[in-house]
Amino acid sequence: MAPPSRPGPAPGPAPSAPGPVPEFTANPGYGRFEPSRDAELIRRVLDEVEPVSQALTSYFYALLFTRNPGVRTLFPAAMDAQRDRLFKALLTAAGLVDERRTLVEYLSHLSRGHRKYGTRPEHYPAVGECLIDALARYAPRTWGEEAEAAWVRAYTAISQIMIDAAAEDARKAPALWQAEVVSHEMRTSDIAVITVRPDQPYPFLAGQYASVETPWWPKVWRQYSLACAPRSDGLLVFHVKAVPAGWVSRALVHRARPGDVLRLGGPAGSMTVDHSSGNGLLCLGGSTGIAPIKALVEDVAGHGRARPVEVFYGARSDLDLYDLDTLREMERRLSWLSVRPVVEGPSGGIVGRLPDAVRQGGPWHAFDGYLSGPPGMIRSGVDALVGAGIPSDRIRHDSLDGLTALRG
Numbered sequence: 001m002a003p004p005s006r007p008g009p010a011p012g013p014a015p016s017a018p019g020p021v022p023e024f025t026a027n028p029g030y031g032r033f034e035p036s037r038d039a040e041l042i043r044r045v046l047d048e049v050e051p052v053s054q055a056l057t058s059y060f061y062a063l064l065f066t067r068n069p070g071v072r073t074l075f076p077a078a079m080d081a082q083r084d085r086l087f088k089a090l091l092t093a094a095g096l097v098d099e100r101r102t103l104v105e106y107l108s109h110l111s112r113g114h115r116k117y118g119t120r121p122e123h124y125p126a127v128g129e130c131l132i133d134a135l136a137r138y139a140p141r142t143w144g145e146e147a148e149a150a151w152v153r154a155y156t157a158i159s160q161i162m163i164d165a166a167a168e169d170a171r172k173a174p175a176l177w178q179a180e181v182v183s184h185e186m187r188t189s190d191i192a193v194i195t196v197r198p199d200q201p202y203p204f205l206a207g208q209y210a211s212v213e214t215p216w217w218p219k220v221w222r223q224y225s226l227a228c229a230p231r232s233d234g235l236l237v238f239h240v241k242a243v244p245a246g247w248v249s250r251a252l253v254h255r256a257r258p259g260d261v262l263r264l265g266g267p268a269g270s271m272t273v274d275h276s277s278g279n280g281l282l283c284l285g286g287s288t289g290i291a292p293i294k295a296l297v298e299d300v301a302g303h304g305r306a307r308p309v310e311v312f313y314g315a316r317s318d319l320d321l322y323d324l325d326t327l328r329e330m331e332r333r334l335s336w337l338s339v340r341p342v343v344e345g346p347s348g349g350i351v352g353r354l355p356d357a358v359r360q361g362g363p364w365h366a367f368d369g370y371l372s373g374p375p376g377m378i379r380s381g382v383d384a385l386v387g388a389g390i391p392s393d394r395i396r397h398d399s400l401d402g403l404t405a406l407r408g
């Protein structure tokens with residue numbers, strides 16, 4: 001299927017940053033992007049392709065790599081987990097076309113994250129053409145001249161926002177950092193605490209996460225929370241649990257050694273301390289989810305203002321509470337900090353799941369909520385906190401999914 005012809009200059013938003021404007025631009029006849037009218041046309045197509053999204057994704061990548069073999073090198077050899085990300089992101093963005101603020105926030109976040117992949121402005125037209133052709137093929141019922149025009153306008157706006165955001169970020173930060181492992185400590189049979197030294201300052205806020213690539217799985221990136229607040233020696237700490245099918249986590253836990261060099265993408269995440277608030281911090285950390293919670297405690301300590309911080313640290317069993325000793329030591333030093341271990345099995349501490357333990361405590365209405373851990377824990381933890389009287393806009397978490405982080 002031939003790509004639709006798109007002559008003429010871009011009528012979309014004026015570029016606010018240097019760098020070439022993508023050639024993938026609306027036909028002058030398509031006119032300026034009109035969110036609400038276009039949103040309807042776009043949604044109809046999205047509804048039609050949803051049940052066939054797997055086939056659509058395969059076709060999209062086949063087109064992309066056949067027409068642009070050079071682009072293949074930006075992706076990992078095995079496309080499994082990475083595979084759907086680009087396409088899902090495109091569809092998510094298209095579905096947000098009439099929510100301009102959320103769209104710009106989402107795309108700016110996405111675009112900063114894409115810098116580490118080596119994405120360049122000239123890749124956007126190539127992706128856009130394949131997206132349009134894949135949609136045309138898999139949405140025969142809702143596709144037509146009008147729908148195509150709406151998608152082209154939306155994609156042109158989307159790519160421009162992303163190109164501008166990447167250019168702006170490039171003025172402030174590198175696309176990636178080399179980071180040498182300086183210590184590697186096994187805490188359980190499958191959890192390691194890894195300290196790295198980045199090759200240049202890594203500016204982040206306590207509670208954020210970084211993307212990590214190992215030398216053993218090139219171009220496969222995974223996100224790990226930073227387990228410390230920014231330190232004067234510039235070192236960064238990660239807590240990594242090896243999960244059965246997790247190539248990166250298994251390599252980091254069982255293979256990485258001091259001297260190995262990892263690559264890091266820029267920091268991201270919204271679970272950061274609101275220092276304008278005098279409220280206490282109610283923190284739920286499940287398993288390695290305790291890592292960013294520890295960073296938050298260090299951050300509060302560094303700001304020198306005593307605010308009550310209540311940490312509920314959850315794990316399956318006492319043996320899995322791999323960082324309890326350090327937290328206990330912090331608790332002894334910091335009068336405003338209280339740490340309560342919660343485990344599912346028999347224990348000297350609280351028995352049960354984190355959200356239940358929180359429900360039994362309180363009152364929590366003078367606290368802000370911070371949650372980190374498995375998605376199910378975050379979901380039920382948020383419910384418990386809202387039920388305990390903490391409004392949802394005072395609850396922060398990153399489910400390590402850009403959009404959820406923005407909306408959460």
Ligand SMILES: NC(=O)C1=CN([C@@H]2O[C@H](COP(=O)(O)OP(=O)(O)OC[C@H]3O[C@@H](n4cnc5c(N)ncnc54)[C@H](O)[C@@H]3O)[C@@H](O)[C@H]2O)C=CC1
Nearest residue numbers: 225286287288289314315316353372373374376377380398
């Ligand atoms: N920023 C973040 O949100 C971070 C998230 N993580 C995530 O934390 C997870 C750690 O996983 P595992 O070690 O397997 O956790 P796990 O299975 O050992 O569970 C940890 C804690 O969460 C509780 N929990 C688990 N599922 C729950 C549910 N549905 N409802 C209520 N409580 C629940 C458990 O009772 C336990 O207290 C990983 O998914 C990792 O990606 C890790 C670090 C940071």
